[in-house]
Amino acid sequence: MYAQMVKTDGKGIKPREEMTPEEQRFQDRIDAGEKIEPKEWMPEAYRQNLIRQIGQHAHSEIVGQLPEGNWITRAPTLERKAILLAKVQDEAGHGLYLYCAAETLGVSRDELTEALLSGKMKYSSIFNYPTLNWADIGAVGWLVDGAAIMNQVPLQRTSFGPYSRAMIRICKEESFHQRQGYDIMMKMARGTPEQREMAQDALDRYWYPSLMMFGPSDKDSVHSAQSMAWKIKINTNDELRQKFVDQTVPQAKYLGLTIPDPELKWNEEKGGHDFSEPDWSEFYAVLKGNGPCNRDRLEARQNAWEDGRWFRDGLVAHAKKADARRAAARVAAE
Amino acid sequence: MSSEWPLWEVFIRGQHGLNHRHVGSLHAPDAEMAIRHARDVYTRRNEGVSIWAVKSEDIAASSPSEKGPLFDPANDKVYRHPTFYDIPDEVGHM
Numbered sequence: 001m002y003a004q005m006v007k008t009d010g011k012g013i014k015p016r017e018e019m020t021p022e023e024q025r026f027q028d029r030i031d032a033g034e035k036i037e038p039k040e041w042m043p044e045a046y047r048q049n050l051i052r053q054i055g056q057h058a059h060s061e062i063v064g065q066l067p068e069g070n071w072i073t074r075a076p077t078l079e080r081k082a083i084l085l086a087k088v089q090d091e092a093g094h095g096l097y098l099y100c101a102a103e104t105l106g107v108s109r110d111e112l113t114e115a116l117l118s119g120k121m122k123y124s125s126i127f128n129y130p131t132l133n134w135a136d137i138g139a140v141g142w143l144v145d146g147a148a149i150m151n152q153v154p155l156q157r158t159s160f161g162p163y164s165r166a167m168i169r170i171c172k173e174e175s176f177h178q179r180q181g182y183d184i185m186m187k188m189a190r191g192t193p194e195q196r197e198m199a200q201d202a203l204d205r206y207w208y209p210s211l212m213m214f215g216p217s218d219k220d221s222v223h224s225a226q227s228m229a230w231k232i233k234i235n236t237n238d239e240l241r242q243k244f245v246d247q248t249v250p251q252a253k254y255l256g257l258t259i260p261d262p263e264l265k266w267n268e269e270k271g272g273h274d275f276s277e278p279d280w281s282e283f284y285a286v287l288k289g290n291g292p293c294n295r296d297r298l299e300a301r302q303n304a305w306e307d308g309r310w311f312r313d314g315l316v317a318h319a320k321k322a323d324a325r326r327a328a329a330r331v332a333a334e
Numbered sequence: 335m336s337s338e339w340p341l342w343e344v345f346i347r348g349q350h351g352l353n354h355r356h357v358g359s360l361h362a363p364d365a366e367m368a369i370r371h372a373r374d375v376y377t378r379r380n381e382g383v384s385i386w387a388v389k390s391e392d393i394a395a396s397s398p399s400e401k402g403p404l405f406d407p408a409n410d411k412v413y414r415h416p417t418f419y420d421i422p423d424e425v426g427h428m
Contacts, residue, residue, distance in 0.1 A: 040398045100359045110338045319364035
């Protein structure tokens with residue numbers, strides 16, 4: 001869901017009898033739980049699909065720094081500021097782990113960056129919503145990182161080795177993110193009436209966009225079926241969304257906050273909550289570029305890339321000169 | 335002139351006495367920056383006491399298609415394992 005709406009090239013799962021012997025061997029290895037490593041043979045569609053999925057995931061980590069970075073200079077205490085700074089730095093790190101995993105599939109870092117900046121590749125819709133006040137930083141950690149963890153934990157078992165290893169590192173670091181968010185929410189929810197109101201308002205605004213993070217229902221999607229056969233998707237979007245709701249309801253209750261869904265209720269029969277679907281037309285509008293912050297987010301990344309060019313180039317020039325100096329010194333010493 | 339920074343593979347020694355272990359890769363213009371970036375990207379939580387960075391292009395790797403010729407010969411040398419030999423109980427631990 002940090003990678004939403006990634007479609008496979010194929011038209012659903014290829015029946016075994018239509019597979020080439022190579023494809024059959026490949027599928028057998030995946031079914032046996034073996035990891036696929038970069039230099040090994042893989043179907044072209046598996047490679048292309050993973051590049052899109054991991055790339056989109058990486059872009060989400062990078063763009064995800066922006067809504068939170070917005071509050072670093074205005075965090076209420078020095079401790080909160082240090083924590084938020086560490087969290088945003090982690091997001092950068094997560095983006096880098098994932099870019100490196102994607103690069104093992106034969107795409108370059110610059111190609112990925114340019115695809116983000118041109119709008120050719122997407123990032124998660126959630127980061128096109130604004131962080132209007134400090135309570136939003138709590139809600140982002142609690143809900144957005146909570147939803148991210150829900151998706152990332154099963155992906156540790158994904159079939160592509162470098163992706164799986166990146167996910168394992170990320171999951172180790174991610175639980176701090178959610179807990180610091182919940183910690184902010186606890187403080188706000190038990191604070192003054194105004195702070196409580198801010199916490200409720202943040203939950204009201206972030207609830208449905210968080211549910212959208214899992215993407216629309218894909219239980220009938222042929223694309224998802226292929227991704228699941230390849231183990232680059234482990235659960236359906238609906239399964240993960242249900243788990244997220246069931247996990248979050250008691251957490252909201254503990255805070256004394258109300259989830260903004262009058263239809264939300266426990267369903268004994270299915271052993272989970274019934275809840276309202278988010279407004280999917282809003283989701284598609286945000287994906288298309290018409291969310292509250294799409295233009296800002298992309299502009300911020302474009303400016304960072306352009307404004308940093310002289311610096312990247314300067315370091316390359318310095319490295320080349322230093323190499324030349326070392327070579328000259330070697331020659332002189334001989 | 336824009337050119338992409340070269341790729342480096344990063345190895346971290348987690349604790350004194352352990353091997354350096356591959357943890358991932360990163361882009362950096364030179365060796366010094368590779369170490370600095372590795373510090374920021376891979377040791378934010380005290381994961382290491384020492385870092386190696388090696389240019390990815392300088393690493394020689396075996397290819398998956400060589401798996402058979404490289405590793406199969408070890409399969410039929412069961413006598414390399416201690417359990418291959420029956421030692422009578424009376425002899426005691428060996």
